[in-house]
Amino acid sequence: MPKAIIIEKHGGPEVLKLQDVKVGSPGPNEIKVTNHAIGLNYIDTYHRSGLYPLKLPSGIGLEASGKIDEVGANVKEFNKGDNVAYASVPLGAYSQQRIIPSNIAVKLPDSISHELAATLMTKGLTTNYLLTKTYKLKAGEIVLFHAAAGGVGQIFAQWANSIGAKVIGTVGSDEKIQVAKENGYEHVINYSKVDFSKEVMKITNNEGVSAVFDGVGKKTFKGSILSLKIRGMLVSFGNASGPLDPVNIPKEIQPKGLFLTRPSIGQYFKNRKELQVGANEIFEKVKFGKIKIKISKKYNLGDAKNAHSDLESRKLLGPAIIIP
C-alpha cells in the first residue's frame, strides 16, 4: 500500500507521521500520480503548526513531480505515462501516490527532471509572479529581498539579474553570505548582526530601494518600510519569523506614499493554462542557463520531520526536496 505523511493534530515536526493510505481511482476530472520528488516549502510548516489551520486529519505538502498512472473520464489534456508537476492545494504532496484535480498539474518538458521540477514549481512560480506581475522589475533597478540564501531567494536574484536588475539580499548567518553572492546578490547583509535598513540606505546613497520582497514577516516588516524609497512597494509574501502585527497605515504607509501588497500564487496563476505558461517561463530560464538550481538536501519521506526541523532552525543552505 502507498505511504503518505498524515497529521492528526497541529504541532511541531513530530506530528508528521508516515502512514499507509488507500488511493483508489481518479474521479472524472482527476488524475492519479506516482510522485517521484516532493518540494519542501516553508508554507508546509505553517500548515503543520496550525498558523494556517487545517481540517484534521490531513495530508500535507503542496508540491511534487511525478508520472500519471491513470486519468479520469473527462481529462483530455493528459495521458497515462505523462510527466507532470504541481504546486497547489489540495494538500497531500508528501505521499508516494495520490489523486489530484487535473487542473493543478503542468506537463514537464524532457529537459526538466522530477527532482528539478519539485524544487522549481512553487519557488519558481512565486519568483515569476513577484518580479514580473506584482512588481514589474526593470533593468537598472535595485530592490531588496529577505532570506536571500533560501529557496525562493536563490531563484529570485538569478531571475532579477537575467533582466538586468540588481538585488540586495539579507541573510541570518555569515555562512549564508557566500551562498547568496553565488546566486547573484550584489550586496548581502547579515540582518542578525546589523540594522539592514541602515545598510540599505548606505548602499543606495540614502535614496532607498524601489521594492522590498519580504517573506520573513514579523521581524523585518518595520525595517522593510524604512528601506523603501518614496512611492516604493512592499511585497509582503510570507511570515517565516511569525505573522505581521497590524499595520498602521497613516503612520507606516502614508509618509512615503508606499504601496503594500500581500500576494499568493493562486491570485496570479488562476487556471491550468496560466499555470502552464508560468511554469514554461521558468523551465526556459533553466534550460538556457539563466537560472541554475543546486538542491541543498534530499530527505526520505519518513524523515519529513527532520526536513521541517532543519527548515525552521534555518540550517538549510538552499532548496531541499523529499524523495518518496
Ligand SMILES: NC(=O)c1ccc[n+]([C@@H]2O[C@H](COP(=O)([O-])OP(=O)(O)OC[C@H]3O[C@@H](n4cnc5c(N)ncnc54)[C@H](OP(=O)(O)O)[C@@H]3O)[C@@H](O)[C@H]2O)c1
Ligand atoms: N505568498 C506566496 O505566494 C509564497 C509562495 C512561496 C513561498 N512563500 C514564502 O516565501 C518565504 C520563503 O519560502 P521558502 O520555502 O523559500 O523558505 P526559505 O527561504 O528556504 O526558508 C525561510 C527562511 O526564512 C529566514 N528566517 C528569518 N527568520 C526566521 C525565523 N524566525 N525562523 C525561520 N526562518 C527564518 C531563514 O533564512 P535566514 O536564516 O537567512 O534568515 C530561512 O531560511 C516563506 O515565508 C514562504 O512562506 C510565499
